[in-house]
């Protein structure tokens with residue numbers, strides 16, 4: 074992608090319109106989103122620091138895919154599709170963290186080792202040519218970036234650190250690794266995942282949609298920048314508030330926000346063309362001396378903020394789905410992040 078003069082300059086030279094609204098609603102784009110975006114890039118699925126002992130595992134879902142990541146006895150992580158090789162039941166029924174010595178399918182009790190190898194098939198019967206070693210769990214790639222587990226469903230992916238591109242440098246020396254998972258939750262809402270992200274990567278709406286949040290920022294300091302595949306939003310946060318002043322989104326569905334004494338991450342998981350689930354993880358630095366009240370206030374502040382974003386995303390999605398809207402112009406001052414997102418979608422062949 075060639076962008077020598079910067080997105081803001083480009084948007085001010087050429088009137089740039091948002092894409093065909095069909096990309097937010099059509100089944101055809103939904104399948105392209107799944108295969109060309111979510112199965113073709115690294116996805117954050119959970120906290121590596123919560124997978125400590127042999128057999129600790131996490132199960133996660135995104136865009137119709139279900140995966141399982143397991144801590145091995147040698148300390149490494151292995152990842153699999155969460156699909157039994159018998160008749161496709163999920164091996165782990167509920168997403169989240171747990172520990173097992175053996176991965177047993179709840180349907181007919183086929184049992185797999187932590188390495189994904191099929192070990193036993195109770196009551197299956199004798200079949201010529203059947204061998205357990207031909208029916209192990211289907212593997213996925215797993216990598217850990219500073220305590221965050223990512224999976225990639227494709228073949229031969231580029232290294233995670235390369236895929237994250239701008240983000241490691243933007244986050245710099247902040248002590249992410251020593252932070253502990255403090256709170257996790259998810260929220261479902263009725264809008265396409267791209268509608269939520271378009272809103273996420275611009276601060277244009279902050280004064281009107283988030284008046285309480287806006288009051289925590291010095292007026293006129295909110296600046297959005299498009300990097301290679303990350304958008305940063307920076308503002309001068311007032312002292313004593315919740316925020317430090319850095320919000321990031323990295324293609325396609327990972328956000329990281331810093332606050333004094335910690336940070337939060339989210340992963341944006343489409344459930345269908347018109348439904349999205351966003352998972353949030355808040356991490357707190359145990360050496361930062363935050364009180365229980367401060368930690369709780371951070372969780373509550375994030376929940377309030379995103380509920381405002383989800384409400385406007387639902388209303389926008391409904392209008393996009395009406396078939397009336399012809400596309401609209403992007404602001405050179407505020408919407409270069411939206412333009413980058415649209416470029417990434419075009420590059421993936423979904424816009």
Ligand code: FES
Pocket residue numbers: 157158159160161162178179180181182183
């Ligand atoms: S589907 Fe898993 S044992 Fe039958």
Ligand SMILES: [Fe+2]
Pocket residue numbers: 272273278279282283382
């Ligand atoms: Fe917002």
